[in-house]
Amino acid sequence: MTELPTDTEQLALAVCRLSWQAPGRVRHPYHVGIAVRAALFTELARTGRLVGRIRPEAIGESDTGNPLPDALHRAVAGRRPALWKRWYSHVEADRQAATDALVASGRWQLDGRRLVDVDAGTTALQQRQIEELLAAKQPPDSLDRVLLVLLAGGHGAASTRPAPRRSRRLAKKWLEPELRTYGHGGDATLAAVFYALGAMRRAHTLPFLSR
Numbered sequence: 001m002t003e004l005p006t007d008t009e010q011l012a013l014a015v016c017r018l019s020w021q022a023p024g025r026v027r028h029p030y031h032v033g034i035a036v037r038a039a040l041f042t043e044l045a046r047t048g049r050l051v052g053r054i055r056p057e058a059i060g061e062s063d064t065g066n067p068l069p070d071a072l073h074r075a076v077a078g079r080r081p082a083l084w085k086r087w088y089s090h091v092e093a094d095r096q097a098a099t100d101a102l103v104a105s106g107r108w109q110l111d112g113r114r115l116v117d118v119d120a121g122t123t124a125l126q127q128r129q130i131e132e133l134l135a136a137k138q139p140p141d142s143l144d145r146v147l148l149v150l151l152a153g154g155h156g157a158a159s160t161r162p163a164p165r166r167s168r169r170l171a172k173k174w175l176e177p178e179l180r181t182y183g184h185g186g187d188a189t190l191a192a193v194f195y196a197l198g199a200m201r202r203a204h205t206l207p208f209l210s211r
Helices: 011-017 029-046 067-077 084-088 092-105 120-136 143-155 164-179 184-204
Strands: 108-111 114-117
Touching (some): 011 029, 011 092, 029 067, 029 143, 120 164, 164 184
């Protein structure tokens, strides 16, 4: 059985990669941008660089040599305090940065305007596995995989439509046991996911031209 990605693949890139749809595009790109930003927030929170249950607060240095989370950390540190939900608009830059990183790594390739997944078979199997776990309400065996299933399932990795409502119902139940030892970083991780799924849900009801 093909395994879901582990911590050897950066969560934000896995979330983005699992949005791929033949013949070569990102499925539900706006929702994917929200999911990628949430994944980056959880990375910052779990490494002690972000706290906040009501609003995100950056801690420490912004330059660690990891471009995607560093850019988000810099944005939080340089902005006046804002509620979590305010951070889930204008997310296209995060999705594009993740796309560029997947291309740079060789996992995706550009063919004109098409994105080619060099291991599309594995991606398809992992997308189906996410759908099966969500349908069975069965959490995966690690925090990284729980986050991946909730966020990728929310943006519609294995579906013709985004499904944030289902992921949001499971988020607290699945995440709280995994986050008990993370302190304030755990609060920020849960908030990042919960508000991201709420943003996906609201985006799904908006007319396309308003997104």
